Amino acid sequence: MFLPKQQQKALAEDKVSDKKSAVKNDNAIDKKTTNKKSLPSTDQDTITFAQLTDTFTKIEATTKRLEITDYLTQFYKQVILTKPEELLMTLYLTINRLCPDYEGLELGIGESILIKAVVESTGRTTAKVKEELKKVGDLGTVAQSARKNQPTMFKSKDLNVPTVFKNLKEIATASGSQSQTKKIGIIMKMLTSCNSNTNEVKFLIRLLEGKLRIGLAEKTVVVSLANAIVLSNNEDATKEDLERGVEIVKQVYSELPSYDLIIPALLDGGVDNLQERCHLTPGIPLKPMLAKPTKAVTEVLDRFEGRSFTCEYKYDGERAQIHYHDGKVKVFSRNSEDMSMKYPDLVEQLPRAIKPGVKNFVIDSEAVAFDKQTKKILPFQELTRRKRKDVKVEDITVKVHIFAFDLLYFNDKPLLHEDLTRRREMLSDNFETVEDEFAMAKSMEAQSTEEIQAFLEESVKDSCEGLMVKMNQGESAWYTPSKRSMNWLKLKKDYLSGVGDSLDLVVIGGYYGKGKRTNVYGAYLLACYDQDSESYQSICKIGTGFSEEMLDSHYKLLNPLEITAPKSYYKLGSAKPDVYFEPQAVWEVLTADLSLSPVYTAAAGEISERGISLRFPRFIRVRDDKAADDATSSEQVSQNIYI
Ligand SMILES: Nc1ncnc2c1ncn2[C@@H]1O[C@H](COP(=O)(O)OP(=O)(O)OP(=O)(O)O)[C@@H](O)[C@H]1O
Ligand SMILES: [Mg+2]
Numbered sequence: 167m168f169l170p171k172q173q174q175k176a177l178a179e180d181k182v183s184d185k186k187s188a189v190k191n192d193n194a195i196d197k198k199t200t201n202k203k204s205l206p207s208t209d210q211d212t213i214t215f216a217q218l219t220d221t222f223t224k225i226e227a228t229t230k231r232l233e234i235t236d237y238l239t240q241f242y243k244q245v246i247l248t249k250p251e252e253l254l255m256t257l258y259l260t261i262n263r264l265c266p267d268y269e270g271l272e273l274g275i276g277e278s279i280l281i282k283a284v285v286e287s288t289g290r291t292t293a294k295v296k297e298e299l300k301k302v303g304d305l306g307t308v309a310q311s312a313r314k315n316q317p318t319m320f321k322s323k324d325l326n327v328p329t330v331f332k333n334l335k336e337i338a339t340a341s342g343s344q345s346q347t348k349k350i351g352i353i354m355k356m357l358t359s360c361n362s363n364t365n366e367v368k369f370l371i372r373l374l375e376g377k378l379r380i381g382l383a384e385k386t387v388v389v390s391l392a393n394a395i396v397l398s399n400n401e402d403a404t405k406e407d408l409e410r411g412v413e414i415v416k417q418v419y420s421e422l423p424s425y426d427l428i429i430p431a432l433l434d435g436g437v438d439n440l441q442e443r444c445h446l447t448p449g450i451p452l453k454p455m456l457a458k459p460t461k462a463v464t465e466v467l468d469r470f471e472g473r474s475f476t477c478e479y480k481y482d483g484e485r486a487q488i489h490y491h492d493g494k495v496k497v498f499s500r501n502s503e504d505m506s507m508k509y510p511d512l513v514e515q516l517p518r519a520i521k522p523g524v525k526n527f528v529i530d531s532e533a534v535a536f537d538k539q540t541k542k543i544l545p546f547q548e549l550t551r552r553k554r555k556d557v558k559v560e561d562i563t564v565k566v567h568i569f570a571f572d573l574l575y576f577n578d579k580p581l582l583h584e585d586l587t588r589r590r591e592m593l594s595d596n597f598e599t600v601e602d603e604f605a606m607a608k609s610m611e612a613q614s615t616e617e618i619q620a621f622l623e624e625s626v627k628d629s630c631e632g633l634m635v636k637m638n639q640g641e642s643a644w645y646t647p648s649k650r651s652m653n654w655l656k657l658k659k660d661y662l663s664g665v666g667d668s669l670d671l672v673v674i675g676g677y678y679g680k681g682k683r684t685n686v687y688g689a690y691l692l693a694c695y696d697q698d699s700e701s702y703q704s705i706c707k708i709g710t711g712f713s714e715e716m717l718d719s720h721y722k723l724l725n726p727l728e729i730t731a732p733k734s735y736y737k738l739g740s741a742k743p744d745v746y747f748e749p750q751a752v753w754e755v756l757t758a759d760l761s762l763s764p765v766y767t768a769a770a771g772e773i774s775e776r777g778i779s780l781r782f783p784r785f786i787r788v789r790d791d792k793a794a795d796d797a798t799s800s801e802q803v804s805q806n807i808y809i
């Protein structure tokens with residue numbers, strides 16, 4: 167579009183190979199540097215919070231993934247050798263979580279509570295703290311520097327990892343009328359225990375915000391954990407041993423994303439036979455497999471011609487991973503959230519589709535709003551009209567229909583490494599269609615462009631978004647959790663009008679409305695997410711096409727998210743909204759085209775020094791099922807510029 171096609175392609179390939187070598191290095195931690203360092207002493211009582219925050223400080227100071235992996239490996243190794251029982255808590259603190267995603271316990275204390283705690287523990291005025299925050303964009307840094315200039319009145323006991331972890335958990339679970347006071351009390355106590363010669367205050371505040379932001383990707387955590395385990399069992403482990411360990415832990419984690427289960431198993435038996443001890447298990451959601459967009463039927467054939475493939479309807483609802491064991495049904499979202507409370511009707515109706523002899527299973531499916539009278543699939547918007555919490559079966563007006571498209575586990579056996587053909591066969595053999603409730607996704611073994619085109623049109627007539635095209639046989643037909651795979655292609659009707667796939671973007675800023683819109687935001691600043699730098703990069707301003715009702719409801723949702731200053735990890739470029747928001751709301755947006763921009767920063771440095779922007783962005787819907795860091799990545803944006 168802006169460079170000759172050939173050059174664009176070369177650039178893109180360069181980028182890919184760079185990324186590949188970075189990943190390789192990541193796995194191959196330099197053995198010499200690892201072993202040179204002396205072993206830690208073993209008479210330690212507990213892992214101190216300062217040891218953890220020193221590691222954070224080192225990690226934050228570099229962008230080299232190899233160095234980050236090395237620091238973290240050393241630290242985890244030290245924990246394993248001195249206090250293995252504290253490894254799990256230490257790891258949770260490094261990823262700023264308290265438990266696996268599906269348990270739903272979240273940190274993310276509001277800015278106002280934290281400002282209050284900082285004010286009370288440092289003696290600064292609220293105005294002064296806010297002023298500093300405006301300048302720096304990070305409350306942790308503000309609190310840290312306020313602490314530096316404050317004489318310590320008395321020295322309390324050092325904070326340690328178990329205490330911090332326990333306190334954070336208490337804060338996250340506190341509820342009821344006194345909870346705010348209780349939270350502030352715990353926070354204040356921890357803040358006064360922080361040593362001002364370290365960065366404890368800074369990181370404690372960030373942990374409480376639920377936004378550690380030290381440039382540590384979770385894949386680096388997995389790599390470091392594997393390295394630390396291997397090295398703590400064998401100091402002379404070779405590069406190959408380390409690489410093997412990393413592969414095993416990565417694979418196991420993608421099937422069973424629960425450190426609660428993996429860490430005890432690793433401490434107990436190392437990486438050997440980990441796969442036999444930890445694998446996909448009903449009750450624990452795995453990250454779903456994702457598809458690559460294609461923009462023409464011919465592109466599907468370019469990729470799949472001569473291979474066996476299936477076209478399926480692409481239903482427009484909400485992804486539902488259904489788990490069944492011990493007679494109980496659980497439904498998980500795309501994001502591993504437990505949706506069983508939101509869909510009590512699904513939990514009730516699903517057993518009717520199970521044939522006799524079925525003990526347990528994991529099904530991948532789409533839950534769609536459905537009209538029993540007309541037997542028609544309803545648009546996605548109908549699904550969003552359902553209540554989210556305290557849903558009672560008898561009050562439900564919008565019915566859901568399940569369209570199952572995959573079987574990942576069946577009667578005590580993971581099926582991820584079976585062919586898709588086999589998995590679908592088992593699905594249809596062991597489950598039955600229940601009118602208005604449960605069916606297999608409609609599919610067809612198409613061969614030619616004409617057949618695919620005709621099936622695509624049929625899918626649209628049947629209120630679907632288009633097709634999913636999937637490889638049938640061999641390793642390319644395995645189910646690869648959390649991967650955006652070339653073996654699943656999505657072909658949406660939207661693409662055919664030349665606009666490409668929609669983007670899911672984070673609302674980071676708002677512009678005051680004019681005229682009739684003075685009580686609401688009249689326009690919004692959107693951003694994509696850059697996984698490597700953990701930053702949100704501005705991509706466009708969106709302000710047209712909203713109805714009065716929409717503006718009102720966006721205002722109600724966004725106003726409580728207003729913050730004093732842009733976060734330090736917002737890359738705004740020259741965009742200047744009137745207000746900024748916590749990164750939380752995700753919107754699906756369509757665009758006429760992408761173009762290079764002097765204003766916005768999305769994917770800057772990837773294709774050009776300039777960022778990329780959307781032309782004529784159009785709001786489609788709120789994406790409740792995506793967290794801010796699941797938003798469209800800058801890499802996806804830069805790949806899309808070829809469209
Ligand atoms: N037959 C099907 N096979 C697989 N997925 C399907 C099928 N029918 C509907 N889907 C839905 O399509 C989604 C993938 O396409 P879509 O573009 O809607 O994804 P998304 O949720 O926006 O995520 P992303 O854009 O990150 O891929 C799946 O996550 C699933 O919810
Ligand atoms: Mg969808």
Ligand SMILES: [Mg+2]
Nearest residue numbers: 667668669670
């Ligand atoms: Mg999408």
